[in-house]
Amino acid sequence: MMARGGMIGLLTRRVAQSRRGGTRDSWYTRGHGDGWFEHLQETLARARHATRFEAEVSILKVLAIAHLWHGRTRESIETFGRVLDLYRDHEDWDGVGATLNNLGAAHAELGQDTEARALYQQAVDLHDTRHPRPQHAGILANMALVVARQGDLDTARSLCERALAMVADHPPPATGPVASTAYGHLGIVHRLAGRVDLAVEALGTSLLLARQAGDRLTECFFLNEMGETLRVGGDLPEAVVNFRRAPDLATTMNHSPQASRAHAGITDCGPAHLSHGTPPPRTTHGPASA
Numbered sequence: 001m002m003a004r005g006g007m008i009g010l011l012t013r014r015v016a017q018s019r020r021g022g023t024r025d026s027w028y029t030r031g032h033g034d035g036w037f038e039h040l041q042e043t044l045a046r047a048r049h050a051t052r053f054e055a056e057v058s059i060l061k062v063l064a065i066a067h068l069w070h071g072r073t074r075e076s077i078e079t080f081g082r083v084l085d086l087y088r089d090h091e092d093w094d095g096v097g098a099t100l101n102n103l104g105a106a107h108a109e110l111g112q113d114t115e116a117r118a119l120y121q122q123a124v125d126l127h128d129t130r131h132p133r134p135q136h137a138g139i140l141a142n143m144a145l146v147v148a149r150q151g152d153l154d155t156a157r158s159l160c161e162r163a164l165a166m167v168a169d170h171p172p173p174a175t176g177p178v179a180s181t182a183y184g185h186l187g188i189v190h191r192l193a194g195r196v197d198l199a200v201e202a203l204g205t206s207l208l209l210a211r212q213a214g215d216r217l218t219e220c221f222f223l224n225e226m227g228e229t230l231r232v233g234g235d236l237p238e239a240v241v242n243f244r245r246a247p248d249l250a251t252t253m254n255h256s257p258q259a260s261r262a263h264a265g266i267t268d269c270g271p272a273h274l275s276h277g278t279p280p281p282r283t284t285h286g287p288a289s290a
Helices: 006-021 035-049 053-069 073-089 093-109 113-128 134-149 153-167 176-192 196-213 216-233 236-252 256-268
Strands: none
Touching: 053 073, 053 093, 073 093, 093 113, 093 134, 113 134, 134 153, 134 176, 153 176, 176 196, 176 216, 196 216, 216 236, 216 256, 236 256
């Protein structure tokens, strides 16, 4: 059994390592089952007893991400709210910005795009007044997706291009997941604007970067988006190829929503659609993490 402070130290080190490396601080929670919640709650209680801010806030973040991962979005929003309060109390403005981004992602998952956009904008404004880093490009890319869903495709494209410009001078692996998301969301914007060829090109780049970074959830999400784009463009056989690649990845990550979406996409590419013209696009939601 791990010693009393062992889990606290392990989670704190992993969050610190992921922040230094520019990767998502949720990487080590992805794919865990519901049993992970009990461990997190126990460790959180120990961190509070030890009055260790860094440990408490790190574990709360993981708990919030775990809630989001398993579809408990409202619990995730509540927990991220507690994280935000802690960061503000300790004047950790990088933490505030990252948490505003996570809250935006959670609200976007519920389809609350107005709330999500406002939270993303707060994060962008905060970083613009400080020292923007390549990782902050992820906030712009996330914001672009909700802006696109609101119908402002020109602004959404501009946000994606701004995000890509921020990471252009910082090659992977540090910025790989961020660049993958930015290219992927740019592809979605192109698709919504009817530019299917450009959408396929951007999504192809996104998938390449996700694979290079070993980011299986992002790869799974954008495989579904590639399938949807090809479906809308009328290339149903190739759409099915992409949709069929997604469920295996989703299963390995214990993330059923993306598996369900892939199966629905395959169904939509069935013979019935071949004689009914191009089907309408589905509503798009981003990966459930930040």
